[in-house]
Amino acid sequence: NHRVDARSLRLYRGYYSWICQWGLGLTIAVVLLLAFVERPSSLSISSDPRHRSAPWQPPCGFTESIEMVCLVVFCLDLAVKGYLIGWEEFRKSKWLIAYTVVISFSFIDWMLSVSMACDEKLRVRRLIRPFFLLQNSSMMKKTLKCIKRTLPEIASVILLLALHLCLFTMIGMLLFAKSDDPKKNGEWKLHFRDLPTSLTSLLVLLTTANNPDVMIPAYSLNRAYSIFFVTFSVIGTYCLMNLLTAIIYNQFRGYLLMSVQTSIIRRRLGIRAAFQVLSCQGIQQAAEEHVAVELVLKTMARVQMKSYYREAITKEAHKCADVGYMDREQFRKIFDELDKDRIKEHPPLPQYQSPVLQKLQVVFSHYFLTILGNAVALANVICICTVLVLNAEKSAAERDNYIIEIINLCFILYYLFEVCVKIFAFGWKGYLSYRNNIFDGFLTVLLLGLQITIFVTYKLPFSQWDPSSHSILSLWEMVRLINMLIVFRFLRIIPDIKLMALVASTLLDLLKNLRAFAGILMVVYYVFAVFGIWLFEGAITPPSEMSVLSNTSMENITSNFSMECGTYEQLEYWPNNFDDFAAAIMLLYNVMVVNNWQAFLEAYSRHTTDWSKIYFVCWWLTSSVMWVNLFVAVILENFIYKWDRSHSCSVTDVERIRYET
Amino acid sequence: NHRVDARSLRLYRGYYSWICQWGLGLTIAVVLLLAFVERPSSLSISSDPRHRSAPWQPPCGFTESIEMVCLVVFCLDLAVKGYLIGWEEFRKSKWLIAYTVVISFSFIDWMLSVSMACDEKLRVRRLIRPFFLLQNSSMMKKTLKCIKRTLPEIASVILLLALHLCLFTMIGMLLFAKSDDPKKNGEWKLHFRDLPTSLTSLLVLLTTANNPDVMIPAYSLNRAYSIFFVTFSVIGTYCLMNLLTAIIYNQFRGYLLMSVQTSIIRRRLGIRAAFQVLSCQGIQQAAEEHVAVELVLKTMARVQMKSYYREAITKEAHKCADVGYMDREQFRKIFDELDKDRIKEHPPLPQYQSPVLQKLQVVFSHYFLTILGNAVALANVICICTVLVLNAEKSAAERDNYIIEIINLCFILYYLFEVCVKIFAFGWKGYLSYRNNIFDGFLTVLLLGLQITIFVTYKLPFSQWDPSSHSILSLWEMVRLINMLIVFRFLRIIPDIKLMALVASTLLDLLKNLRAFAGILMVVYYVFAVFGIWLFEGAITPPSEMSVLSNTSMENITSNFSMECGTYEQLEYWPNNFDDFAAAIMLLYNVMVVNNWQAFLEAYSRHTTDWSKIYFVCWWLTSSVMWVNLFVAVILENFIYKWDRSHSCSVTDVERIRYET
Secondary structure (H helix, E strand, C coil): CCCCCHHHHHHHHHHCCHHHHHHHHHHHHHHHHHHHHCCCCCCCCCCCCCCCCCCCCCCCCHHHHHHHHHHHHHHHHHHHHHHHHHHHHHHHCHHHHHHHHHHHHHHHHHHHHHHCCCCCCCCHHHHHCHHHHHHHCHHHHHHHHHHHHHHHHHHHHHHHHHHHHHHHHHHHHHHCCCCCCHHHHHHHHHHCCCHHHHHHHHHHHHCCCCHHHHHHHHHHHCCCHHHHHHHHHHHHHHHHHHHHHHHHHHHHCCHHHHHHHHHHHHHHHHHHHHHHHHHHHCCCCCCCCCEEHHHHHHHHHHCCCCHHHHHHHHHHHHHCCCCCEECHHHHHHHHHHHHCCCCCCCCCCCCCCCHHHHHHHHHHCCHHHHHHHHHHHHHHHHHHHHHHHHHCCCCCCCCCHHHHHHHHHHHHHHHHHHHHHHHHHHHHHHHHCCHHHHHHHHHHHHHHHHHHHHHHHHCCCHHHCCCCCCCCCCHHHHHHHHHHHHHHHHHHHHHHCHHHHHHHHHHHHHHHHCHHHHHHHHHHHHHHHHHHHHHHCCCCCCCHHHHHHHHHCCCCCCCCCCCCCCCCCCCCCCCCCCCCHHHHHHHHHHHHHCCCHHHHHHHHHHHCCCCHHHHHHHHHHHHHHHHHHHHHHHHHHHHHHHHHHHHCCCHHHHHHHHHHC | CCCCCHHHHHHHHHHCCHHHHHHHHHHHHHHHHHHHHCCCCCCCCCCCCCCCCCCCCCCCCHHHHHHHHHHHHHHHHHHHHHHHHHHHHHHHCHHHHHHHHHHHHHHHHHHHHHHCCCCCCCCHHHHHCHHHHHHHCHHHHHHHHHHHHHHHHHHHHHHHHHHHHHHHHHHHHHHCCCCCCHHHHHHHHHHCCCHHHHHHHHHHHHCCCCHHHHHHHHHHHCCCHHHHHHHHHHHHHHHHHHHHHHHHHHHHCCHHHHHHHHHHHHHHHHHHHHHHHHHHHCCCCCCCCCEEHHHHHHHHHHCCCCHHHHHHHHHHHHHCCCCCEECHHHHHHHHHHHHCCCCCCCCCCCCCCCHHHHHHHHHHCCHHHHHHHHHHHHHHHHHHHHHHHHHCCCCCCCCCHHHHHHHHHHHHHHHHHHHHHHHHHHHHHHHHCCHHHHHHHHHHHHHHHHHHHHHHHHCCCHHHCCCCCCCCCCHHHHHHHHHHHHHHHHHHHHHHCHHHHHHHHHHHHHHHHCHHHHHHHHHHHHHHHHHHHHHHCCCCCCCHHHHHHHHHCCCCCCCCCCCCCCCCCCCCCCCCCCCCHHHHHHHHHHHHHCCCHHHHHHHHHHHCCCCHHHHHHHHHHHHHHHHHHHHHHHHHHHHHHHHHHHHCCCHHHHHHHHHHC
16 A cells, blocks of 8 residues: 555665664654753753752754754655655554644744744643654554553553542541540541542552551551551552553453564565566466566565575575476465574584694583683672672772782683683684673673773882872772673673573563563653653752751761651652753652652642642553553563463464464 | 272261361361460550550460360361371372371470470471461462472572672672762762672662662762662563563463363263263163163252252253153263353342332332432442541541431431332342342441431430440441441442443452462461561560650651661551561561561661571562562463453363363
8 A cells, every 4th residue: 555666666665774764763862862951951960959060051053953953854754654655545644644743833833942042931842752753663553552452441440449549548537537535646647637648648558658657657556457558458459450460461462473473464465466476477377377486586686685584585496496487385485484583503613633723622612611611700700799898898098909900800811711712612703603702702802901901001010009190090990890890791601591591581582572662661751751840840949058968967867857757858859850851750760660659749749739749640650550560561471472482383383373262 | 089988978978068178177267366366465456565555365275275176176187088088098198198297296296385384485386387278278289389380480580680689789889889088978878888788778679669769879979870770670670570470470371271171171070970870870771871861860869069050950951851861972961051150040020010119110120220329329428528528637526426427317318218119129039139239238227227326325416415425436436437338338339330340350250269379378477477476576675765755756756866767766667576476467468568678677687687687588589579479470360261251152162272272
């Protein structure tokens, strides 16, 4: 359903080429990243209002001109897309129409903002920028559709949750009403004073973020009160919340399989069509449809695909070369090669002439060497650990970097030796064909480079160096960097432990399938962060005299400020604010993780209005309730798909099973 | 594989009869409940050491004699079981041997404790009591086996988690090492001072229990430090922890289906055997095996099964009555009735003679009445809510209970009217055949009873009553109770909202399948609580002068105690201790919920030794990591099973699919 004349096809090919798509992606990334630079700019070292410097503000017109370039690129993109699918299809596609609307709206808003010399309050187009990301990824659109399908069921669980919450709030208010004995009023005073307070207390308890605290005043009076809270948590948190996970997972079950199936079916269709086209071109008898093998080979040479698959298909096609043509079944079969996973072949070991070298090669290519290497890496990590423990209390000047430096040098030399020996045993190509070795070799080279830098800068012996004199990084910091790299290098043991390798490879696979979800998460974060900045920018300002006080008395946080424990102010959550984009994202992340989010709820409802709670509850619902459950569903789906695949045979096999059920 | 002579069979039947199994269950419950009564006894109103009274201590010999009775019952149980399966089988069954060992050990320990006049320190048999529960349930044994099968994979993920934790701890210690500038030492001082502190900080971060707090000192210096913490959380908490869920769920996938299948296969086997036996008894020609229908009917009359199924099978069997006998296929088919769900038939509406009554019946049996009832219930709840909000700040004496009492009276009279009208429309049996109506009617009768009690006690008009004079419950408390019941009654709306009904019925179904898991949870709680009491009984004692202080100054918790925020002492977690069994269970629950568990970790490692952390980490691993994931797996399994079943047809259908795949 798009134009098929030669010029359009060339345009199509050009548009979907690697370079064009990459450029488009880059443009989207630039537009999204603008949020960090635009006013309020995030380019300060700290987001803490107590001691942040004034951030660098871009001059007016700087971000605007970049944005204009991006918008022009989007216009081009829209024009090409529209041309390729034709006006009829364009009108039917909601996404493309929305794209048009969003671009034109952005232009209007851009002009407004330029005409006001960048002084406008609201930059509405920031809110709709993530649309560009959504629009460009078919996976994300598919995922969105999937989420939309789940919404009614999610809504029913959330309704049940709301009912649960309301009922327990009322029962709680009745249970912990104000009594005549002031000693027994603790629970009422702190958590059930009025309807909003009670609702908030129990809503937060639903996320377990105030778990023992909320029941302590009542529980210390009478054990039986704990039943109320435990019942609430068990039904709400454990049953209903997990039921939500189950419902979302149930919808996403088969999601991966389905998308794999769809792509297979599309490919089959494509192959069938290709056969039809090729058989028309070839001059054959009308009764049976055949395709000449040379024609296939010629076409194959012009198709863009991975060289590995091309070779395999060409090889298959050559098998029919003696007949000269192939029928439909044969044609289909040669493309089955695409389903087969590429089995990585390692280049052969280099052949050495001298028997001594040959013996050495046998020794060095032995599995034993890998284990020894792991043991040495472990020893190194333990060394660093010991030094760390010993140095924990010492100040930078007191630390003896000399010994650790010498120890590290020895280890790094061993690593170098290991790398050389492996290259010798496997040859260059053989060495690099293991991903593990690339990781290992790269880190070793980096470590060596750093070590040499240290020697050049500080010379030997170290004892004479002067901590204040030298360059950008002090010796201690260089050593620290080396240590971190060594610790990081220790990850090389993972592939050598079987069970861990399985789990780690699942995680890596997950990353590939997670892009669509990560994109949707980004969109949600972006929209909420922009909203948050509109609503709450500069809402919380630290009292200036207190800022000095808390700076000087970092030592005794416990001292007698007149502020309650557990509040935003006491916990010094100042850097979590909505004053710039990066800080807003971190705040949203912290609310997503849910722990202690009541501090934010409470602080913002105190500094602004009670209605600010709605914003946080909305964010909690979308991020922690919806998205985290989606994430769990995706992990489940991925793991089970991988498991089933490794236990049955191939995709087509799984497909067959699917159809039968 | 058990004895089949007539006496043994009668014994078998007696042993597995309702009464015997119930008695055994009761004995197990009694033995387990003893832990609440035994020293240290939990029979005090509060577990708060600051204001708990001395609990009632049972006299020596009281719990011991009860225990002896229970042990004798277990001995009998063992003897019967052993006799029934015979010595050969007995020797092979590990569970029965363990049962013997546990019982004999309990006897020895019991004698020791009696000889020491109940003054012994350790009561080891308390630790092994939960074994009786495990041993008695075949479902729990099966579940345990399932868990055992999953352990290797869980171990690999936990190993990966440990590696992740260690690497990040080292990188964290390197990153937040003590620097020369004391202002920049906040992070080091609070969370990365030495190796155990750093490990604990990051372990707690893995559970997100100290999420924003742990990063605040570093984050307020430089935004970039947050990357470290976010990476740690995303990999550890979101990826690895959820992968654990996936792995556990993967093992439990098909668990329910499998158990259903097994029971079906067993039944088939049983039916086949029954056919064989019956056909031997009947005198038939040798060529084909037949069973006389009368014989089947006679046997059916003696079999213990639900009368509904018996009727259905008898009806089916009667269909073959004209032939006089049935072959194997027919015999199997009549028992297919067992697979069919019982379709509940409501008794017919009563027939009234008078046309007026008939018209009234039509009106009252209309669906509209239910909706009206729900609306009235909602109105009532809203009324209560309004009164609650208005009364929130008033003390008991100021509250005007008169109005709410009158309002409630009106509503209750309406409810009574609704019940009567429904009984009139549907008849007694028709009314009671709806579960919803039973719930409704019971609550209405209860409310009416309470209301009458109020009238009897306080008479009309209320304004004259004297708050101090009357009886056990004050008027306010009676009204409170009525209000709670009314709120509870509001749950009747659930079945009338379709989506909510589905979700709620899933939850109810869940409860049935959850028994095995709840049992295992109970066992784990029991063992850990007993251990905890051994290790930490009386470890934390509130400073006595402070206890007075905090009692009088409940108002200003914020005042200047010299204690840090977020500690056990400041949060007043006193009632969470290991001083008795009930308190220990609540403490373990609070650690399981995970939020703020660092307060317990920190307090117990401060008051006892650092090694106490191991106990808490073990409990966290078994409860929060293992059990909560198991729970999620069970919920997923249940929901998906129910979903599949409601979308395909019947058990046998699902079974067929299962076999094909």
